[in-house]
Amino acid sequence: MTTAASDLETFRAEIAGWIATACPDGLRNRPMNEDRIVWGGRRWVFDDDDQRIWLERAIDKGITAPRWPVEYGGGGISRAHEKILREEMTRLGAPPPLESFGLWMLGPALLAFGSDEQKARHLPPITRGEIRWCQGYSEPGAGSDLANVQTRAEDMGDHYLINGQKIWTSYADQADWIFALVRTDREAPKHKGISFLLMDMESPGISTRPIRLISGKSPFCETFFDNVKVPRENLVGEVNRGWDIAKYLLTHEREMIGGGARGLLGGRSLGAFLGDLGADVLDDPVIRAEAMAAEVDTLAFAMTMDRYKDRAEAGSGVGDASAMLKYYGTELNKRRYELLMTAAGSDALQWDGPHGALAPEWLRTKANSIEGGTSEVMLDIIAKRVLELPGA
Amino acid sequence: MTSLLDSDDEVMLRDAARGFLDSNAPVAALRANRDEGRAHDPVLWRDMAAMGWAGVLIPETAGGADMGHRAAGILAHEMGVTLAASPFLSSAVIAATTLRHAAGARAHDALAGIAAGEVTYALAVDEGPKHAPERSALSAERAGNGYRLSGAKTFVADGASAGRVLVLARTSGTPGQAAGLSLFDIDADRAGLSRRPLDTVDARDHARLDFDGVEATGDDLLGEADDAMRLLRPALEAGQAALAAELAGLAGGISAMTLGYLKERRQFGRTIGSFQALQHRAAHLWAETEVTASAIANAGRVLDETPDDATLAVSLAKARATRTADLAVREGIQMHGGIGMTDDHDAGFFMKRARVGAEWLGDYGYHAARVAAARGF
Ligand SMILES: Cc1cc2nc3c(=O)[nH]c(=O)nc-3n(C[C@H](O)[C@H](O)[C@H](O)COP(=O)(O)OP(=O)(O)OC[C@H]3O[C@@H](n4cnc5c(N)ncnc54)[C@H](O)[C@@H]3O)c2cc1C
Numbered sequence: 001m002t003t004a005a006s007d008l009e010t011f012r013a014e015i016a017g018w019i020a021t022a023c024p025d026g027l028r029n030r031p032m033n034e035d036r037i038v039w040g041g042r043r044w045v046f047d048d049d050d051q052r053i054w055l056e057r058a059i060d061k062g063i064t065a066p067r068w069p070v071e072y073g074g075g076g077i078s079r080a081h082e083k084i085l086r087e088e089m090t091r092l093g094a095p096p097p098l099e100s101f102g103l104w105m106l107g108p109a110l111l112a113f114g115s116d117e118q119k120a121r122h123l124p125p126i127t128r129g130e131i132r133w134c135q136g137y138s139e140p141g142a143g144s145d146l147a148n149v150q151t152r153a154e155d156m157g158d159h160y161l162i163n164g165q166k167i168w169t170s171y172a173d174q175a176d177w178i179f180a181l182v183r184t185d186r187e188a189p190k191h192k193g194i195s196f197l198l199m200d201m202e203s204p205g206i207s208t209r210p211i212r213l214i215s216g217k218s219p220f221c222e223t224f225f226d227n228v229k230v231p232r233e234n235l236v237g238e239v240n241r242g243w244d245i246a247k248y249l250l251t252h253e254r255e256m257i258g259g260g261a262r263g264l265l266g267g268r269s270l271g272a273f274l275g276d277l278g279a280d281v282l283d284d285p286v287i288r289a290e291a292m293a294a295e296v297d298t299l300a301f302a303m304t305m306d307r308y309k310d311r312a313e314a315g316s317g318v319g320d321a322s323a324m325l326k327y328y329g330t331e332l333n334k335r336r337y338e339l340l341m342t343a344a345g346s347d348a349l350q351w352d353g354p355h356g357a358l359a360p361e362w363l364r365t366k367a368n369s370i371e372g373g374t375s376e377v378m379l380d381i382i383a384k385r386v387l388e389l390p391g392a
Numbered sequence: 393m394t395s396l397l398d399s400d401d402e403v404m405l406r407d408a409a410r411g412f413l414d415s416n417a418p419v420a421a422l423r424a425n426r427d428e429g430r431a432h433d434p435v436l437w438r439d440m441a442a443m444g445w446a447g448v449l450i451p452e453t454a455g456g457a458d459m460g461h462r463a464a465g466i467l468a469h470e471m472g473v474t475l476a477a478s479p480f481l482s483s484a485v486i487a488a489t490t491l492r493h494a495a496g497a498r499a500h501d502a503l504a505g506i507a508a509g510e511v512t513y514a515l516a517v518d519e520g521p522k523h524a525p526e527r528s529a530l531s532a533e534r535a536g537n538g539y540r541l542s543g544a545k546t547f548v549a550d551g552a553s554a555g556r557v558l559v560l561a562r563t564s565g566t567p568g569q570a571a572g573l574s575l576f577d578i579d580a581d582r583a584g585l586s587r588r589p590l591d592t593v594d595a596r597d598h599a600r601l602d603f604d605g606v607e608a609t610g611d612d613l614l615g616e617a618d619d620a621m622r623l624l625r626p627a628l629e630a631g632q633a634a635l636a637a638e639l640a641g642l643a644g645g646i647s648a649m650t651l652g653y654l655k656e657r658r659q660f661g662r663t664i665g666s667f668q669a670l671q672h673r674a675a676h677l678w679a680e681t682e683v684t685a686s687a688i689a690n691a692g693r694v695l696d697e698t699p700d701d702a703t704l705a706v707s708l709a710k711a712r713a714t715r716t717a718d719l720a721v722r723e724g725i726q727m728h729g730g731i732g733m734t735d736d737h738d739a740g741f742f743m744k745r746a747r748v749g750a751e752w753l754g755d756y757g758y759h760a761a762r763v764a765a766a767r768g769f
Contacts, residue, residue: 271769282769292760295767296711299704303686307396314397324679382678383671387651390666 011081016088022057024050029093033357034217034364037099040129042176055129058097065103065127068111072119073127079313083306101170102126102133104256106179109249113196113237122177122198134201135253136166136180136223137246143168144377146181147190147243151225153182153197160184160197160235162205162228168371172208172221175201179249185240196242198234205229215363216351251322253372258322258329259305270295270336274343277355281343291343294336301332320385327378330368337362393697396689402466405459409470412443417476419738422595425477431553431597432477440478441509449488449630454503456488461630461699462692465637469688472641473648475741477596479512482550485634487513490558490575490627494614502556502577514554514580515627516545516601523754525560525624526570530603532561539563539613541576541584541606549752551599552589555580559603560624563617573620576608583607593744626699629706632753633691636706636713639749640688643681643713643720646742650674650724657729670727677723684709684716704766707759714756717746 027050030036038044038051046052058064061075066082068074077085089096107126110119125131142148151164162182172178178199185193199206205228208221237245271291274281282288308325312318318325341348341362348358369375383389398406417436425432440446448464450456464485471480483506491499491506505511517525530543541561551557557580565572580587584606590598615623654665654674664670691709694702721743725732732739750756 269764269767269769271764271767275769288764289760291769292764295769296708296760296763297683299708299763299767300683300687300712303396303690304683307686307689310395310397321682324682327675328679328683376672379672379675380668382675383668387671387674387678389651389654389671389674390663392662392666 008080008084011077012084012088015085016092018061019088019092019094022061023054023089023092023094026050027054027095030095031356033361034219035357036095038095038097038129039100039132039171039174040098041100041132041174042130043174044129044132054094055097059128062127064098064129065107065123068107068123068127072111072123074123079309083309098129100126100129100132101135101175102131105135105249105253106133108252109179109196109245110236112248113245115236117233118198118236131176132171132174134169134172134175134178134223136169136172136178136199138168139165140167144374146246147194149181149183149194151180151182152186153184153195153230155184155239156229158232160230160232162197162199162225162230164225166223166225168211168220169208169223170220170371172201172223173210177201178206178223179236181242181246184242188240191243193240194242194246195239196236196245197230198236199228199230203228203230213363214366215360217360217364250373251318251320254322254326254378255308255318257368257372258325258327270298270339274340277340277343277347284343287339287343290335290339294332294339297332298336301328304328320381323373323378323381324386326372327369327375327382330365331375333368334365337365394693396686396693398466398689402462405463406466406470408443409445409467410473412439413470413474413476417471417474417478419475419741422475422477422741423738426595431550432479436476437478437512438509440480441507445480446484446509447488447507448484449492450484450503450507451492454500455507456503457507460692461633461695462689464630464634465688465692468634468637469641469644472638472643473645475642475645475745479550479554481631481634481638482515482554483511483513486515486627486631487556487558489630490515490614490623491577493623493626498577498611499614511556512550512554513556513558514548514550514599515631516548516551516557516559517624517628518547519543519545521547521751523751523758525621525628526573527567528560528562528573529567530559530561532563532574532576532608534563535607538607538609539574539576541578541603541608543603545601545603547590547752548599548601550597551601552587553597557585557601558614559601560620565618570621572618573624574617575614575620575623576612577614578606578608578612592748594748595741596745596748598748626702628753629699629702630695632710632759633688633695633702633706635749635753636691636709637688639710639713639717639746640681640684642742642746642749643684643717646720646724646739647674647677647681649739649742650720650727653728664727673723673727677719680716680719684712687712703762707754707762707766710754711756711759711763714750714759718750721746 063075066075066077066085070076139149153160153162178201180197181194182197183193184195205226207224210218210221212218274291308318344355347354351359444457445467447456448459452458488506491502532539532541557578559576561574562572563574584604586602588600592598657664687709691705694705724739728739731737
């Protein structure tokens with residue numbers, strides 16, 4: 001074994017031992033769903049003490065943001081170590097102690113584009129789950145055509161004045177801060193007049209209105225900005241260069257959404273899962289054939305996520321290929337949930353039935369191929385940037 | 393496990409193989425083989441052997457390069473890109489793996505012959521239209537100190553041209569049982585063995601072999617009687633992984649050709665590659681190709697690192713590669729329009745080889761079922 005490999009194996013043993021004692025038994029091996037996610041934030045209320053204790057210990061250990069620098073509250077470990085950490089958490093049935101848009105999206109963007117002051121101010125509260133962020137990208141007229149954002153930020157000297165509207169802002173009504181794309185130059189070509197701005201949701205003039213989803217839940221909102229004053233220092237990177245940050249952040253978001261597809265069954269096979277729904281479910285030749293094909297694709301996709309993580313680690317980045325990971329992972333996830341619904345039959349049709357909240361989860365997966373850029377947009381990105389096919 | 397990314401050595405091997413095959417075995421060479429009625433070009437195989445490809449899985453003590461299964465997969469992939477025809481899979485991968493597991497002085501000599509490019513092999517397993525080794529009925533009856541083989545094998549890859557044949561025969565039990573099968577290593581000229589070339593769509597060598605009381609000695613028996621699967625399983629898995637790699641390469645080859653055409657062909661006053669309907673299909677194909685590439689690399693790694701536990705990885709690779717190659721050739725022909733349907737164009741060669749590769753050593757259903765079994769359902 002090389003030293004690098006033995007170092008990783010030592011880490012695996014060490015972290016497994018730590019998880020086994022640090023993660024309260026009550027949290028272990030509980031089926032994971034959206035309601036059990038710990039998002040953090042000023043107004044966060046834990047389900048129980050176990051969740052709080054687990055988060056506190058994870059913060060001390062620096063594993064809420066495993067790869068961020070230690071000075072900003074991260075764990076300072078490599079991707080390879082992070083992978084082992086996640087594998088051991090899955091194996092031991094430990095849930096993620098904290099998840100958030102700050103961890104997934106804003107953090108990586110600030111690390112790449114933020115000033116030292118911005119990093120020092122905003123990153124540590126993210127790792128401690130103290131500040132919850134939401135993402136203000138989409139607008140009524142700017143969905144797939146994101147660069148068409150119209151929310152205006154006027155330069156008023158010591159501050160910007162914001163007016164406009166965002167839509168589909170996930171958890172805006174529960175978030176403490178928002179990172180948003182705003183138009184700072186209305187004359188420039190549309191990609192060149194956008195800036196990346198951070199705003200406290202408590203600023204006067206910001207209001208939200210929840211929107212209900214087909215799953216019955218209401219995780220997203222319309223967000224309105226009415227003469228909101230935002231200090232200059234909250235602009236990230238250079239003025240009018242926000243599109244680069246927006247795209248960089250999207251590659252992280254897409255990799256994350258695509259990767260969500262493999263976590264679903266906690267590493268168990270789809271067939272075993274279906275078998276548990278009912279002994280004879282797999283006797284149906286159509287379900288069986290589709291389950292086999294889905295299992296084949298799921299395993300190969302998980303390997304692809306690993307391969308691309310290794311590539312990113314090796315320094316060549318994931319870049320535009322994140323569009324492929326997002327496209328493939330989300331379409332696969334939808335396929336798997338359709339299969340689960342078919343296999344569970346009428347048992348799956350109640351909002352909360354014998355299989356728990358399968359129906360709302362199934363409906364939620366339909367958004368996977370829309371949020372963070374639709375499948376069609378992902379295919380466009382692959383065609384144009386990876387395959388270099390010509391424009392119209 | 394080692395990363396699925398190519399190591400620096402692997403990148404070099406891939407580049408070298410690509411360079412060599414581009415100039416020495418382009419699709420035009422397959423076309424020439426077909427038109428001249430030969431299965432493959434012996435000069436090409438001699439050159440491949442000189443580069444160590446014939447000995448890719450053969451120990452250095454027997455004159456091989458012993459580069460391992462991931463390396464064999466890289467070579468097979470590059471051969472798929474240009475549809476290079478050679479005895480590589482049958483001899484350098486399947487026979488070499490069998491003989492390596494058989495061990496012994498005779499196997500050592502046979503391995504040396506393969507590595508030197510002097511001896512070629514065919515594996516004769518299947519008797520019906522689907523891959524099913526355990527259904528073998530061809531009988532090997534005891535006769536004196538040896539055996540007498542009677543029965544028929546079909547769709548034997550490289551069966552008409554190979555110098556030697558590994559034949560799976562039943563020494564006990566009934567068709568359908570894995571136990572009771574034995575593997576013999578005999579020369580292809582032996583009395584009673586007749587070989588009939590099959591004119592298959594891929595213009596490669598496939599044959600039907602009839603055994604009419606063919607005599608085999610105890611020496612010709614590889615491994616133990618009634619226990620062929622001990623040798624055959626690793627050999628088949630090595631072959632399936634390499635064939636999967638070839639199919640992935642084939643998918644890459646036709647995809648590159650198709651993308652080139654999308655960027656060049658004009659209709660309605662614009663390049664057809666600017667039509668979003670085609671762009672999205674090309675992008676989807678690329679996504680499938682990338683996902684399959686991971687399964688191929690994984691199979692090679694697993695065969696190198698934990699060969700006794702490779703069934704899942706290998707079947708995953710073969711299943712994925714079969715589907716991806718199928719998608720790539722269907723989209724390839726469709727996106728070429730009428731020109732793709734002509735024999736003058738190369739696209740058809742890819743489609744025909746993909747169909748043969750889909751069947752050889754187990755089709756999609758065969759391998760998906762093995763994946764499912766390994767995953768507990
Ligand atoms: C559950 C959920 C959570 C979300 N959370 C957030 C959030 O937190 N923050 C945020 O900013 N946004 C969020 N979004 C918004 C999301 O990013 C957008 O919905 C998405 O980008 C699509 O934009 P749109 O809804 O305007 O659809 P449109 O862009 O109007 O698309 C409609 C249809 O047209 C297709 N289409 C559009 N353009 C093209 C083209 N060029 N070629 C081919 N087809 C095309 C699309 O693929 C789609 O099928 C969320 C969405 C969902 C569903």
